[in-house]
Amino acid sequence: MVKKLFILFLAAVPLLGQAANAQANVVRSANVEAELISEVESIQPAGFFWTALRMKMDPDWHTYWKNPGDSGLATSMEWTLPEGFQAGEIRWPYPERIELDPLVSYGYENEILLLVPIKVSSNLKTGTAQTIQLHAQWLACEKICIPGEGTFSLSLPVNAEIPAPNKAWIQSFSQARSALPIAGESVWHFDAEESSRYFRIGMRTNGNQGYPVSKVYFFPYDNSIIDHAASQPLNKLENGYELIIPKSASAPPQTAELQGVLFSKEGWRGPGSEKAAEIMEPVQKANIPAPVLPEPIPSTSFWIAVLFAFLGGMILNLMPCVLPVLSIKILNFMSHANEKGYHSFRQGVLYSAGVLASFWILAGLLLFLRAGGEHIGWGFQLQSPFVVLALAILFFVFGLNLFDVFEIGTSLTRVGNIHIRSQTAASFLSGMLATIVATPCTAPFMGTALGYGFTQSAATSFAVFTALGAGMAFPYLALSAFPSLVRFLPKPGRWMILMKRILGMMLFATCLWLLWVLTIQAGIKVLGGVVVGLGLIGIGAWIYGHWSGTEEPLVDRRKTAIISALLFTIAGTVSAAGSTGFFATVQFPAASERVKNIPWRPFSPAALEQLRNEGKPVFIDFTAAWCLTCQVNERLALSQPKVVNKFKDLGVVALKADWTNRDEEITKALASYGRNSIPLYVYYAPSSQEAVLLPELITAEIVMDSLEGKV
Secondary structure, X not given: OOXXXXXXXXXXXXXXXXXXOOEEEEEEOOOEEEEEEEOEOOXXXXXXXXXXXXXXXXXXXXXXXXXXEOOOOOOEEEEEOOOOOEEOOOEOOOOEEEEEOOEEEEEEEOEEEEEEEEEXXXXXXXXXXXXXXXXXXXXXXXXXXXXXXXXEEEEEEEOOOXXXXXXXXXXXXXXXXXXXXXXHHHOEEEEEEEOOOEXXXXXXXXXXXXXXXXXXXXXXXXXXXXXXXXOOOEEEEOOXXXXXXXXXXXXXXXXXXEEEEEEEXXXXXXXXXXXXXXXXXXXXXXXXXXXXXXXXXOOHXXXXXXXXXXXXXXXXXXXXXOHHHHHHHHHHHHHOOOOOHHHHHHHHHHHHHHHHHHHHHHHHHHHHHHHOOOOXXXXXXXXXXXXXXXXXXXXXXXXXXXXXXXXXXXXXXXXXXXXXXHHHHXXXXXHHHHHHHHOOOOOOOHHHHHHHHOOOOHHXXXXXXXXXXXXXXXXXXXXXXXXXXXXXXXXOOXXXXXXXXXXXXXXXHHHHHHHXXXXXXXXXXXXXXXXXXXXXXXXXXHHHHHHOOOOOOOOOHHHHHHHHHHHHHHHHXXXXXXXXXXOOOOOOOOHHHOOOOOOOEEOOHHHHHHHHHOOOOEEEEEEOOOOHHHHHHHHHHHOOHHHHHHHHHXXXXXXXXXXXXXXXXXXXXXXXXXXXXXXXXXXXXXXXXXXXXXXXXXXXXXXXXXXXXXX
């Protein structure tokens, strides 16, 4: 995913004629060609001239304006000038809106000139040459971002006469000036107001010249005051226009002055005139009603999110969270391979209905809680110790069933249609169970789809969740719809008994993993009560299966059921209490300590900001004890010696964002990267403000490539 951070190419180009002693360096980074150019061929003592950093981006790539918007980093310049010279500020052309749902950035595509005025020293001798040097840094982005930098030098002769223009760049400088913001008040009269949620910019033409505008957008100098991705509706008034701008959640309660650039598609002085006007207006308090916005037009981003959700749902079946449950379902399917196709398809439909129903319930609960101000994300239910305990008990019981300790539904086989109804319920409930245990996992494509869904309307979120559930149910539904495919599966036989035992061991292993998660969430003392409770459940299941499950039961079936129910009740009570603590001496690692070879630090937004300001490389692991994919990645990638050594060699600071228990800061941090699920791996290269996101499934090679800038 990540490519090499810097590919520098320096070429000295000798100039001809009067500028024979001048030099211009052209630097080619991965996706940007940069060059320092001068508007004149010579300089005059005590004079003044313009230079520019010319940047030409590859197709679909862009660099950033002084305010990059929701993401990005502005181009920076550092000058080394002869004594007595002085460089001015960068003159920024108006930017473009660069949309990558749900984010909006401000920047430049194709080619741009960043103009800088330079004042010349008066203590210069004619007939000599003066060299100016520039070190520039930029960030170029498409779907990934690659930092670039270059060092440039430009030597210009000193002459007494007025400098002649550099004919090679006359047109380029002229076009660059036409994109600079004009003084807004020279053409229009502006005023600014604010309420708790909106800014309003009023616009009236000076002298009633009546230049019509239809599309206006405000680019603020301050990054934190507006919602960059929100619509800015323009209203026609009797004496002008007003622009309504939604404020950001981090905007201060009161803004003294609204500073930025107003862009008009038509031009502020009529067609073909300047399109950008700079405003610096004092802000007054006012009551600004919410604007009436047009209905959003469906975009391709929605369909891409739905496609990603469907693909992610299919891949979810192969993740370690879901595989045990799905394997049991496939085993059940093969055991009924000789039955009529209708029966198999019916079970597939019921299983799919269970998957979809549970996804809808999860989606509704998530949206309801988030609407109430809760900061939660995908897998939130496993942040509850009670849910983890319930799942551990459920997997333990299923494991006992696969080891034939008892048989679910055996006593109902004599009651005709009741047994069919039990199979119906079993198929539906197995679909729900598969979804519940799937939530610790995030498959490839899922993170992007979920991140998009949670930033959209409730209807869009439900569509994304529906596609996710449909993708997860699709493989089994397809197998049940085409019974002929069963020919490619092994025929039922004695091997299925061995397979049942293997799957039972997998379920017991899943139960142990859930118990480990529980000790991290609720403390080690809870383990004693849970183990006692599981032991009582095992005894109750054995009594139920062996005393009443035979043709001639040892004890009356009703008494057996009562004894088993009492044992199950006592077991549940003891497990929930978990107060004995006789395993208190056993030490289980916290999530932040699972990979011991890397010196992990706990994640916090403040720690991340400080490290980024210091220019240090930072690697963030968003993980949780209940995330099996996270555990696999840690064992197979992050704990590899070559990865650990690379962290040490590069001085990478490793931050662990442990989401095992609910943590609003981590949930908000995930949202800032457009994600709502884990695992997520984020890398910041040295002195870079742009995050590089690694895929959900990582290998040691992927991590190494990201650290070395090869993706």
